[in-house]
Amino acid sequence: MKTTDNTVLITGGATGIGLELAKDFVAKNNTVIICGRRAEKLSEAKKILPQIITYQCNLSELHQRRELVEFCTQNHPSINILVNNAGVQREINFLNGEADYFNGESEIAINLEACIHLTALFVPYFVQRSEAAIINVTSGLGIVPLSITPVYCATKAGLHSFSISLRYQLKHTSVKVFELIPPIVDTELDRGARDRRGQKDKGVKPEIVSKEAFEGLTNDQLEIPVGMVKILKIGSRITPELFLKMINKKVVNPSASDGK
Ligand SMILES: NC(=O)c1ccc[n+]([C@@H]2O[C@H](COP(=O)([O-])OP(=O)(O)OC[C@H]3O[C@@H](n4cnc5c(N)ncnc54)[C@H](OP(=O)(O)O)[C@@H]3O)[C@@H](O)[C@H]2O)c1
Incomplete structure (x- = not known):
């Protein structure tokens, strides 16, 4: 797709991958809106990229997602790209039961539900544009899970599946569905x-x-595996057990966990 002269919303665009995407979109003459919860991170990003538009919100909240979409469509009606990038990752040990599960932010609300909800809010608008895209940022851990972050991995596998269905539903429209892995x-x-x-x-x-x-x-490569994910995608189909072991050994200190 054309990567210039678009209007792009990058959720979680003040830091990490989202900020790098924002820099590259700005460099290519796109209008970029970023959102996140921390005002200080949004201002730091604005200092680096004075052209960007910042919007503070918490995507865990249903009404704040609606307000964000309204802000974008009212103030930047040319909006035609959504990058579902905001995410959180938590270690959760199910041996500790509900206490551990509820001891932090909901990965399901942020990594999965917000992406699906924002999609539902934007798609009817995007189909009216001559070219539009939804770019879902998943993870190699959605292909082969890391057992200490089980819910995170499940949200990324879920977003992968959702991306496939959405791409199929929208195949006769102007909206392309990308998955960045x-x-x-x-x-x-x-x-x-x-x-x-x-x-x-x-x-x-x-x-x-x-x-x-x-x-x-x-x-127009709709699934974009980055770096070693290219190997992970193929290898995990051929020898899933081996890749499961490799990922869990690579990341987990063997003395701290059962990384076999
Ligand atoms: N780092 C990795 O190893 C890796 C690997 C594969 C995929 N990814 C994916 O890449 C994406 C970006 O992550 P990153 O690695 O760049 O980490 P990051 O720097 O922590 O970026 C995550 C961003 O999401 C925002 N965010 C989190 N919860 C939010 C909420 N409830 N509402 C609004 N914004 C929220 C954060 O800002 P606030 O906290 O200020 O809200 C932050 O700017 C995520 O989806 C992640 O799962 C990362």
Whole structure:
């Protein structure tokens, strides 16, 4: 698709992968709106990219999703790209029961439900545009799960499945559905959990993810696996058990968990 002169909403665009995507969209002469909960992160992003439009919201809240879409369509009616990028990741040990499950933000609300809800709000608008896109940011962990972050992985597998159905539903419209599938990326997604568990592999730089994303978008490659996810996608179909072991050993300090 055309990657210039669009109007783009990037959820969670103030940090990490979202911020790199924002930089590259701005560099290509697109109008970019970013949203997130932390005002200070939004202002820091605005200092780096004075052209961007920032909007503070919490996508866990149903009414705030509606208000965000209204803000975009009222103030930036040319909007034609949604990047469902905002996400959180938590370690949850089900041996600790409900206490651990409810001890933090809902990954289901943020990583999955908000993406689906924003899609429902934008699609009727996007189909009226000559070209539009929904770009869902999933993860290699949606293909092969990391057992210590079980709900996160389930949300990414769910978003992958949703992307396939949506693409099928919209195939005769002007709306393209992309899935960007990063490997481990060096961002603050895990809020320091990688360091706490002694994980040495911090992953690729978010710049690499954005670079590969743009190559994929330009070539209308609807599923864009980044870096080692290309191998993961094929390898996990041939030897799923081996890849499950590899991912869980690679990331988890073997002394801290049953990473067999
Ligand atoms: N890092 C990785 O290894 C990796 C690998 C594969 C896929 N991904 C995916 O890439 C996407 C971006 O993550 P990242 O790695 O760039 O981490 P990140 O820097 O932590 O970015 C996540 C962004 O989402 C925003 N966000 C979280 N909850 C929100 C909410 N309720 N409402 C609005 N905004 C919210 C955060 O801002 P606030 O906290 O200020 O709201 C933050 O800007 C995520 O979907 C993640 O799952 C990451």
